[in-house]
Amino acid sequence: MSDVYLNGQFMPLEQATVPVLDRGFIFGDGVYEVIPVYNRIPLALDRHLRRLEYSLDGIRMAHPMTPEAWRTLILELIARESSADQSVYLQVTRGVAPRDHAFPQGVAPTVFAMTKPLTPPPASWIRDGVSAITHADFRWLRCDLKTTSLLANVLLRQLAVDAGATECLLIRDGFLTEGAASNTFIVLDGCLLAPTRNRLLLPGITYDLVLEAAASHGIPHEERPVTEAELRRAEEVMMTSSTREIVPITRLDGVPVGKGRPGPVTMRLLNLYQEYKWP
Ligand code: PDD
Numbered sequence: 410m411s412d413v414y415l416n417g418q419f420m421p422l423e424q425a426t427v428p429v430l431d432r433g434f435i436f437g438d439g440v441y442e443v444i445p446v447y448n449r450i451p452l453a454l455d456r457h458l459r460r461l462e463y464s465l466d467g468i469r470m471a472h473p474m475t476p477e478a479w480r481t482l483i484l485e486l487i488a489r490e491s492s493a494d495q496s497v498y499l500q501v502t503r504g505v506a507p508r509d510h511a512f513p514q515g516v517a518p519t520v521f522a523m524t525k526p527l528t529p530p531p532a533s534w535i536r537d538g539v540s541a542i543t544h545a546d547f548r549w550l551r552c553d554l555k556t557t558s559l560l561a562n563v564l565l566r567q568l569a570v571d572a573g574a575t576e577c578l579l580i581r582d583g584f585l586t587e588g589a590a591s592n593t594f595i596v597l598d599g600c601l602l603a604p605t606r607n608r609l610l611l612p613g614i615t616y617d618l619v620l621e622a623a624a625s626h627g628i629p630h631e632e633r634p635v636t637e638a639e640l641r642r643a644e645e646v647m648m649t650s651s652t653r654e655i656v657p658i659t660r661l662d663g664v665p666v667g668k669g670r671p672g673p674v675t676m677r678l679l680n681l682y683q684e685y686k687w688p
Pocket of ligand 1: 592
């Protein structure tokens with residue numbers, strides 16, 4: 410693996426260690442970002458850095474670096490990795506302090522960054538689609554913040570794995586929020602529907618790019634609340650994320666979605682998305 414970055418220095422992964430009293434370890438008290446990189450160019454970097462600042466503001470942490478300093482660090486990480494397509498991971502925690510829930514005073518944050526080769530989703534996922542299950546969304550009420558406290562997401566994603574599925578779609582009070590680690594779109598009566606951005610789901614960067622692609626290519630679309638009933642009668646369902654792009658979901662709780670094959674809107678968006686990767 411290429412070098413990682415920890416608190417101002419690049420070093421081999423094996424040398425990057427964090428004290429056990431780091432609040433990331435003790436409380437999951439931190440935020441993170443995942444940024445896809447194509448041909449050594451980070452995709453939508455400004456948006457990822459804005460979301461990082463939004464997450465930091467949301468957990469009441471000062472920004473440890475300016476956007477320019479983040480950019481420099483990220484480009485250096487990318488240059489040190491041999492693959493041209495990568496996924497950059499950034500994490501900031503509230504630092505190392507004696508265990509106490511309240512914020513410590515005068516403690517430096519822990520800043521960590523690494524990158525790894527980005528492997529596209531398997532061709533069979535695009536050809537056939539994947540299956541998903543649904544489950545009650547039992548996460549907290551600030552899912553708009555990209556925090557490292559991901560236990561609920563971990564448990565929900567594992568339910569999908571246990572069921573032989575790829576993703577777990579989350580339902581809160583009768584409405585679709587998102588997936589355990591992705592956003593979800595449906596196509597209903599030919600219209601692409603995106604669950605409304607609010608505090609109950611992550612404002613995905615891929616989500617934004619998909620909506621922009623739809624807007625600029627005349628694909629009917631709407632951002633509005635999506636009910637569980639609408640999810641179940643959708644013609645198409647898809648999941649989106651920075652690492653998996655756009656993946657058709659063709660079975661939901663064991664029932665075929667629409668015709669049980671990847672649909673035309675999903676495939677069109679997937680093609681349009683490639684233009685973002687290679688502008
Ligand atoms: N996760 N919603 C959740 C809960 C997610 O964890 C993710 C991505 C998304 C999609 O966001 P974006 O398009 O900005 O990647 C939505 C990342 C990839 C992860 O945790 O690894």
